[in-house]
Amino acid sequence: MVQFTDVFKSYENGTKALRGISFTINDGEFVFLVGPSGSGKTTVIKLLTGEIAPTDGTVMVNDYNLSTMKFSKMPYMRRTLGVVFQDYRLIEDKTVYENVAFAMRVIGASGKEIRRRVPYVLELVGLDTRTRRRPQELSGGEQQRVAIARALVNNPKLIIADEPTGNLDPARSLEIMMLLQKINELGTTVLVVTHEKELVESFSKRVIAIDAGKIISDGMDGYYSYER
Amino acid sequence: MRGNRFGYYIREGVSSIFNHGFMSFASVCIIVACLLIMGSFTLLAINVDNIIDTMESQNELMAFVDDSLTEEQGRALEPVIEALPNVDRAVFITREKAWEDFVETYENPRFFEGLNSDVTRDRYVVYLDDISKMQETYDALSTQVEGIAWVRAHLEISQGFVRIRNVVTLVSMGLVAVLFVISLFIMSNTIKLTTVERRDEIAIMKMVGATSTFIRWPFVVQGLILGLIGALVSFTLEWGLYQLLAQQLVSGAGISFLSVIPFYKVSIPILIAFGVVGLGVGVIGSSLAIKNYLKV
Numbered sequence: 001m002v003q004f005t006d007v008f009k010s011y012e013n014g015t016k017a018l019r020g021i022s023f024t025i026n027d028g029e030f031v032f033l034v035g036p037s038g039s040g041k042t043t044v045i046k047l048l049t050g051e052i053a054p055t056d057g058t059v060m061v062n063d064y065n066l067s068t069m070k071f072s073k074m075p076y077m078r079r080t081l082g083v084v085f086q087d088y089r090l091i092e093d094k095t096v097y098e099n100v101a102f103a104m105r106v107i108g109a110s111g112k113e114i115r116r117r118v119p120y121v122l123e124l125v126g127l128d129t130r131t132r133r134r135p136q137e138l139s140g141g142e143q144q145r146v147a148i149a150r151a152l153v154n155n156p157k158l159i160i161a162d163e164p165t166g167n168l169d170p171a172r173s174l175e176i177m178m179l180l181q182k183i184n185e186l187g188t189t190v191l192v193v194t195h196e197k198e199l200v201e202s203f204s205k206r207v208i209a210i211d212a213g214k215i216i217s218d219g220m221d222g223y224y225s226y227e228r
Numbered sequence: 229m230r231g232n233r234f235g236y237y238i239r240e241g242v243s244s245i246f247n248h249g250f251m252s253f254a255s256v257c258i259i260v261a262c263l264l265i266m267g268s269f270t271l272l273a274i275n276v277d278n279i280i281d282t283m284e285s286q287n288e289l290m291a292f293v294d295d296s297l298t299e300e301q302g303r304a305l306e307p308v309i310e311a312l313p314n315v316d317r318a319v320f321i322t323r324e325k326a327w328e329d330f331v332e333t334y335e336n337p338r339f340f341e342g343l344n345s346d347v348t349r350d351r352y353v354v355y356l357d358d359i360s361k362m363q364e365t366y367d368a369l370s371t372q373v374e375g376i377a378w379v380r381a382h383l384e385i386s387q388g389f390v391r392i393r394n395v396v397t398l399v400s401m402g403l404v405a406v407l408f409v410i411s412l413f414i415m416s417n418t419i420k421l422t423t424v425e426r427r428d429e430i431a432i433m434k435m436v437g438a439t440s441t442f443i444r445w446p447f448v449v450q451g452l453i454l455g456l457i458g459a460l461v462s463f464t465l466e467w468g469l470y471q472l473l474a475q476q477l478v479s480g481a482g483i484s485f486l487s488v489i490p491f492y493k494v495s496i497p498i499l500i501a502f503g504v505v506g507l508g509v510g511v512i513g514s515s516l517a518i519k520n521y522l523k524v
Contacts, residue, residue: 049435079437091429106438108233154436 001027002048002158002191007057009043009213017043019213020057025191027157030184032200033193035210041193044210045162048191049083050074062157079107082151082188086163088143090135096122096146097131103150117153125149125179141172148179158189165196173199233442241449248422252454255418259458259509260465262407263502267466269400270501271494276396278489280359280389287359287389290380291318291369293350302350305375309352312372314365316355323348349377362386408505415454415513419447423517430521440522447514455510459502466498467491 002025009018017040025031035041046052047059050066059066062080069077090099097118104114122128125145135143144164151159161180165173177192177199184190194200200207209217245252291309293302299322309318321329326348331340356365366381423430433443474488 075434075437075439077437078435081437083435089428089432089435091432102432103436105236106433106436106442108442150432150436 001025001060001062002189003058003060004044004047005058005060007047007059008055009040009047009052010055017213018047018054021210021213021215022057023208023215023218025158025189027189028184028187030181030190030203030205031192032203032205032207033191033210034195034200034207039211040213041210042162043213045083045160045193048158048160049081050077075107079154080157082148082154082156082159084144084147084151084159084161084164086166088135088140088147088167090143090146090150092135095132095134096127096138096149099135099146100149100153103153107154109154117155121149121153124152124183139172140168141175144168144172144176145179148176148183152183152188156188158191159183161190161192161194163194164192165194165199170198174202177203233445237445237449240446241453244422244426244446244450245453248418248425251418251421255415255454256458256461258414259411259455259506260462262411262509263458263462263505264466264469266404266407266505267462267498267502268469269403270498271466271470273396273400274494275489276393279487280393282487283359283389285355287356287362287382287386289354289356289362289366289369291352291354291373292377292379293352294375294377295349297350297375299350301375305352305373308373309354309369309376312365312368314357314361316357318355319353321351321353323350326351352376359386360390408509411505411509412513412516415451415509416516418454419451419514419517422450423447423521427521430518434522443522444515444518447518448511451510451514451517452507453510455506455508455513456503457506458509459506462506463499463502466502467495 002023004021004023006020006022007018008016008020010016021040021044033041033044043052047054047066048061050061050069054067057067061077064073064077064080066077091102094102100121101114101118104117109117119128119131122131125148127142127145127149130138130142135146138146144167148159148161148164151161159180164180165176168176173196180190180192181203204220206220207217208215293305297305303320306318306320309315323346327344330348334340354365354369356362362381362383366379366383369376369379430443470491474491477488
């Protein structure tokens with residue numbers, strides 16, 4: 001579960017990125033976070049992943065209170081998250097299998113666990129035939145699938161996808177969104193940050209719209225609530 | 229799981245050394261150069277200390293007994309002199325023995341015909357614990373011991389020894405400190421280059437929840453191995469160079485009076501010191517290099 005309570009965030013240069021936002025995302029939800037450039041979306045993601053701390057207010061992620069949590073606990077909080085980026089952020093000299101296994105290895109998973117879990121996740125994202133390929137040998141859509149598999153492999157409670165379709169054509173974008181929906185149906189909470197109006201409209205999901213650091217709408221009305 | 233992780237740290241550390249072969253070679257060379265200079269000055273300081281110790285044991289005060297005292301009264305001063313601070317021992321020499329020794333130093337005894345031991349005095353040869361406190365002992369002997377007429381001391385020689393030792397010690401310590409910092413800086417920068425290349429990987433590791441310790445250890449292992457290789461190579465080179473120089477010094481014309489400490493006598497402390505400095509430079513350097521990446 002994610003809970004923002006009256007969260008403010010100001011940067012050292014004086015920019016007020018968030019001006020008292022509050023929202024809750026319950027376990028199992030699929031939520032779009034939309035808003036124009038500079039609206040505060042990236043700040044929300046950075047707060048969720050613990051990259052920055054709020055200036056004021058409370059940020060709760062999967063039972064961790066990020067406002068008061070010790071830095072040493074951060075890795076354990078992050079293990080409850082899976083993050084997918086627009087630019088995939090794969091390790092170029094590792095194969096598809098190794099990229100996904102790497103995420104397990106660095107949190108101390110055993111070889112046996114890795115050999116059991118990685119093929120399952122790669123099959124789930126439809127890459128079970130491409131395990132030995134390196135990222136540069138794959139299409140954009142496939143690379144994003146690897147990134148999703150990596151985000152999913154440690155069985156997180158929440159997947160945060162930051163503009164996951166930003167580098168993809170409409171058909172591949174839809175495929176990725178379908179995949180995220182499938183993951184959500186399997187029980188994982190999904191938060192997708194996107195600009196793509198048509199994509200948001202294609203799914204009847206909750207949409208949180210922010211602008212100038214404030215929530216301007218939150219509901220099932222779709223992307224138009226942000227435009228009004 | 230723990231063994232699995234340990235294996236991972238070693239594998240990653242070793243592979244990083246080979247993946248950045250030139251930088252690894254450069255940092256080992258720098259460690260070797262710094263350790264060689266540090267080691268050479270330390271050995272120089274040890275040898276100077278040893279030479280000064282030897283000279284110290286030969287450097288003494290001469291305390292002349294007042295003419296008005298009989299030989300027995302003069303001998304009775306021994307415990308008083310030995311009770312003074314910094315006095316190791318005092319050896320009584322009768323005027324007759326002193327005269328004999330004096331005459332023997334000259335090839336032609338005819339120079340001293342018509343003279344006898346009456347021209348000399350009973351005396352004490354006073355050996356010191358610490359040559360640097362010769363002045364204080366000189367003053368104490370002159371003023372606190374009734375029956376001592378006067379004291380002869382080569383104060384300028386003792387001060388010279390002390391000055392040489394102090395200079396060599398200070399220069400050695402200063403050089404060791406400066407070279408340690410230089411080695412640390414270079415090692416840190418070498419590993420920093422590795423971390424720059426791997427910053428995306430480190431960011432992914434942080435993102436998926438790797439602990440700082442887990443991220444840091446492969447780099448520490450890398451620094452540790454480089455430091456250890458540097459220490460072993462420099463120890464071997466130091467050994468060879470020392471043997472060569474010692475041989476030259478001992479057999480060289482004009483300086484054959486110098487005694488050089490054999491390397492085997494100092495090899496264990498030197499090996500330990502090189503190991504500690506090499507490992508220290510490796511571990512601290514790598515920890516400094518990775519520090520900034522672990523803050524997020």
